[in-house]
Amino acid sequence: NAGVMQNPRHLVRRRGQEARLRCSPMKGHSHVYWYRQLPEEGLKFMVYLQKENIIDESGMPKERFSAEFPKEGPSILRIQQVVRGDSAAYFCASSEIWDREETQYFGPGTRLLVL
Amino acid sequence: DAKTTQPNSMESNEEEPVHLPCNHSTISGTDYIHWYRQLPSQGPEYVIHGLTSNVNNRMASLAIAEDRKSSTLILHRATLRDAAVYYCILGRDTGNQFYFGTGTSLTVIP
Numbered sequence: 001n002a003g004v005m006q007n008p009r010h011l012v013r014r015r016g017q018e019a020r021l022r023c024s025p026m027k028g029h030s031h032v033y034w035y036r037q038l039p040e041e042g043l044k045f046m047v048y049l050q051k052e053n054i055i056d057e058s059g060m061p062k063e064r065f066s067a068e069f070p071k072e073g074p075s076i077l078r079i080q081q082v083v084r085g086d087s088a089a090y091f092c093a094s095s096e097i098w099d100r101e102e103t104q105y106f107g108p109g110t111r112l113l114v115l
Numbered sequence: 116d117a118k119t120t121q122p123n124s125m126e127s128n129e130e131e132p133v134h135l136p137c138n139h140s141t142i143s144g145t146d147y148i149h150w151y152r153q154l155p156s157q158g159p160e161y162v163i164h165g166l167t168s169n170v171n172n173r174m175a176s177l178a179i180a181e182d183r184k185s186s187t188l189i190l191h192r193a194t195l196r197d198a199a200v201y202y203c204i205l206g207r208d209t210g211n212q213f214y215f216g217t218g219t220s221l222t223v224i225p
Contacts, residue, residue: 004158033212033213035213035215041217042202042215042216042217042218043159043213043215044215045212045213045214048212056212058212059212091158091159093158093159093213101147101164101166101206102206103149103161103164104161104213105161106151106158106159106160107158108157108158109157109158
């Protein structure tokens with residue numbers, strides 16, 4: 001059973017370009033979370049999605065950031081008009097069910113560098 | 116945010132036990148206590164979780180205080196591969212957002 005997959009692993013963008021980060025959850029998992037980690041900091045929650053639904057986006061910046069988890073295919077985190085402050089590691093996690101005891105399984109992350 | 120407090124760093128000699136403490140004085144009755152670790156340049160890895168009783172698995176043990184305001188992750192014999200940042204996290208009902216904090220950076224000395 002493959003783990004959570006993220007691609008690309010490294011992404012370089014110039015200011016003003018768009019970044020698309022992909023996450024394929026573990027097989028059988030229908031809950032996806034995105035987190036961002038700035039250098040020397042812990043992970044910060046961004047958004048929680050189920051298939052075709054955004055459940056909680058309280059951690060998402062109000063502008064330029066969006067996320068989706070379509071019925072078919074991976075979850076996508078999209079950052080429009082990137083700025084240098086968007087440089088970070090972005091991690092996706094998935095879980096099988098949603099309850100208080102759920103375990104989230106994390107992918108290897110996408111490291112975004114904005115020049 | 117569900118706050119936890121951990122020491123910034125700890126050291127251990129290889130092959131010796133390690134006790135990583137975590138304070139969570141604002142824990143609610145339904146919060147599970149999760150531990151994850153993050154090796155350099157990798158995503159967080161699940162270690163263990165529990166609610167009230169002490170828990171054991173192949174990686175570690177989790178000791179939970181009777182009042183649940185603190186817990187301790189126990190690595191029985193530290194190896195060099197255990198060098199990582201360890202995060203103590205409270206899993207909550209609503210959205211179950213994991214609040215990671217800054218964790219404890221564990222150094223294992225050969």
